[in-house]
Amino acid sequence: MTQQAQQNQPGTAHTFQVDLRGLVDLLSHHLYSSPRVYLRELLQNAVDAITARQAVQPGAPARITVRTGGALTITDTGIGLSEADVHSFLATIGRSSKRAAEGELEAARGDFIGQFGIGLLACFVVADEITVLSRHAATPGAPAVEWRGRSDGSYTIRTLPADAKPEPGTTVTLTPRPDAAQWTAPDQVTELARHYGGLLRHEVTVVGPRGEETRVNDTPPWERKHGSPLARREALAEHCRATFGFTPLDTIDLDLPVAGLRGVAYVLPTAVSPSERAGHRVHLKGMLLSDRATELLPEWAFFVRCVVDSTSLRPTASREALYEDETLAGIRDALGARIRDWLTGLAASDPDLLHRFIDSHHLAVKALARYDDELLRMLLPWLPFETTDGNVTLEEFARTHRTVLVTRSVEEFRQVAPIAAAAGLGVVNGGYTYDRDLVHRLPEIRPGTSVSDLDPATVTAHLDSVDPSAELAAAGFLAVAREVIGGYDCDVVLRTFQPVTAPALLLDNREARHERTRADLAGSSDGLWADILGSLRAETPRAQLVLNHLNPLVRRATTITERGLAVTTAEALYGQALLMSRRPLRAAESALLNRAFIGLLTHAMHESHESAEEA
Incomplete structure (x- = not known):
């Protein structure tokens, strides 16, 4: 058979x-x-x-x-x-x-x-x-x-x-x-x-x-006929709530006939972290392919969630993700351009919505503006930055400061912000993602504005020297302070500056911090690695603890003659300046703060006890 x-x-x-x-x-x-x-x-x-x-x-x-x-x-x-x-x-x-x-x-x-x-x-x-x-x-x-x-x-x-x-x-x-x-x-x-x-x-x-x-199925809301634009908007908002669980700030139609793709992008109403790459819902000829398709949009577009249906995208073997090919790359670029067009259109059509969007998603706009000249010119004046005048737009800030100084790190900004503000310097915190690059492009948008990186010497120039007699009177305390604080790769100087309420200022730069990091690593290593780190020692400016002679506490501290109390006071002033800079503390610096607090508390209790006995 x-x-x-x-x-x-x-x-x-x-x-x-x-x-x-x-x-x-x-x-x-x-x-x-x-x-x-x-x-x-x-x-x-x-x-x-x-x-x-x-x-x-x-x-x-x-x-x-x-x-x-x-x-x-x-x-x-x-x-x-x-x-x-x-x-x-x-x-x-x-x-x-x-x-x-x-x-x-x-x-x-x-x-x-x-x-x-x-x-x-x-x-x-x-x-x-x-x-x-x-x-x-x-x-x-x-x-x-x-x-x-x-x-x-x-x-x-x-x-x-x-x-x-x-x-x-x-x-x-x-x-x-x-x-x-x-x-x-x-x-x-x-x-x-x-x-x-x-x-x-x-x-x-x-x-x-x-x-x-x-x-269980129905015509997608973006393809249905609606009685009015308002009815369509509400239908899309309801679809977003049912699909993603939030009411969108706005909706963006996504229509790429050449790629056989239709859908909608929902703008998130609240800020999200750029690292939070929540996925998009991608349907292939109506069938859901993936609800976690992070590769559908450019990375900067993390402020939207999309639902799309396509006839041209290719699935992987599991049919649970998109196959990375030229088609996907082209669609990603085209969808990014569509979202960008929506964003630029807001400036002309709906400034109030643009303000609400930027309040929540300024980081995404900054990421895009770095590489998009048109968007930069249109939206940079609207973007908020942390400055010595508070959180303001660059347009507002540049009206007051023709010379804009920008720090390289958040730490540098926090060190100098109180002093720079009192001195009338216009400083922008460039330590956040994208901010420094964008601030340096401000002259392209606002001719006549000067932008430069903040140098510690710029701040130092606004610190006035003290009277020679006052410097001489404080020599004993300064000698003890330089001896104690010098062990932390930091010099001590006496100046006068505003505000009076600031007893001390810690001026530090990246080179000095890098050198301290290298020294810490060398100290904790041994053998060949320690020798290599030791050979990399650089002759860089050390940090400076600037004591404010206008501050009553500092003026009183400079009169201390008893060494133990002078040591504790110097450590306390250095610790307070460290805390004001908000930078991470090394183990030795944490120990210093604890020691200074206990020392001052012990001294105060001793003084109180002696006063009670005399009484």
């Missing part, structure tokens, strides 16, 4: 030519993120079957019905399978019924969602047995064919009378395993069907155990 004749015998058993259990393990533990994808694969196969039928029979019905309760079935009105198709496509791992074995389906190839021919096998992740009952639509009076496969790798094929499947199409039945019953529970199936198939163009209905029907 020939092989074909053997295959035609009802109930004849056959075996896959692979280790199916191993393949199912591969699918469930390495390819797919969760067993729940089984329903996506079933829906995907059903949609492609309908697409194939409509390619050869325009106007053919397009329905997908999922029935729950006990076994799970999914029925489509698609092209169906002939007996030869069953042998070719269900008995050969990796082959797809969408490979256009029939020439008339070739034209419809681009409309198929699936590309890998392993969808049905994914169902073995939740079931030990799968039954496929199908009847081919292109052959009038064609018999029905039943394929029954088991997870042990065996399958049977039976040819049944046509009335076993009255209508063309396919019904897939899963017998779930007990340990996977949660994935085929009625409520779970309805949720999964809505999650994956909510934007499918064909009717998808879930029928519950008691016959109740739930339509």
Whole structure:
């Protein structure tokens, strides 16, 4: 008997030519993120079957019905399978019924969602047995064919009378395993069907155990007709709340006809961290591909969440992410340009909305403005910066200060801000992401404004020298202070400056900090590495502790003659200046603060005790 004749015998058993259990393990533990994808694969196969039928029979019905309760079935009105198709496509791992074995389906190839021919096998992740009952639509009076496969790798094929499947199409039945019953529970199936198939163009209905029907898909809100722009806006806002859980600040239509992409971007109403790359929902021909597609937009566009449907993007093998290729890169750039156009348009069309947007997302605008000259010219004057005049825009700040000084770090700004403000210097904190680069581009937008990096010498120039007699009177205390504080790579000087309430100022620069870091590493290392670090020692300016002679506490401190108290006072002044700079403390500096506090407390208690005894 020939092989074909053997295959035609009802109930004849056959075996896959692979280790199916191993393949199912591969699918469930390495390819797919969760067993729940089984329903996506079933829906995907059903949609492609309908697409194939409509390619050869325009106007053919397009329905997908999922029935729950006990076994799970999914029925489509698609092209169906002939007996030869069953042998070719269900008995050969990796082959797809969408490979256009029939020439008339070739034209419809681009409309198929699936590309890998392993969808049905994914169902073995939740079931030990799968039954496929199908009847081919292109052959009038064609018999029905039943394929029954088991997870042990065996399958049977039976040819049944046509009335076993009255209508063309396919019904897939899963017998779930007990340990996977949660994935085929009625409520779970309805949720999964809505999650994956909510934007499918064909009717998808879930029928519950008691016959109740739930339509799980609908036309996307951006494609529906609305009575007014306000009604459309509210419909999109409701879709955003249902999808992402927030009410958008605004919506941006995304329409790229060349790429076959439509959708909407929802602008977040509150600030988020740039590192928080929450994903976007990407549908491929209506089927959800991923709800965590971080690669869809440029990195700077972290202030929106998108829902898009595309016909041109390519999925990875798991169909849970986007394949990085030239198409994705082009779409990413085009979507970035669309969001940028929306942003620039706000300046002219809705300044109030622009203000609200910048209040929440100025960091994103700064990131984009660094590389976009047009956006820089339009939006830089609106962006807030931390300055010695408070949090103000550069436009406002430049009106008061023709010369704008910018620090290289947050630490430098906090060191000099009180003194610079009192001296009338205009300083911008350039330590935050993008700020320093943007401030240096201010002259391009506002000619006549000068911008330069802040040099400690600039601040020092605004510190007045003290009277020589006062310097001489304080010589004893200064000598002790220089001896004690010098151990922390810091010099001590006496000056007068505003505000009077500031007893001391710590002037430090990056070179000095780098040198201290190198010295700390060298001290904690040994052997060759310590020698290498030692050879890198640089002759750089040391930090300076500037004592303010206008401050009453400092004037009193300079009269101290008792060495122990002078040491404690010098350490306390240095510690207070350290805290004002808000930079991280080294272990030795933390110990100094603790020692100075205890020393001053001990001295105060001793003085109080002596006064009590004298009384």
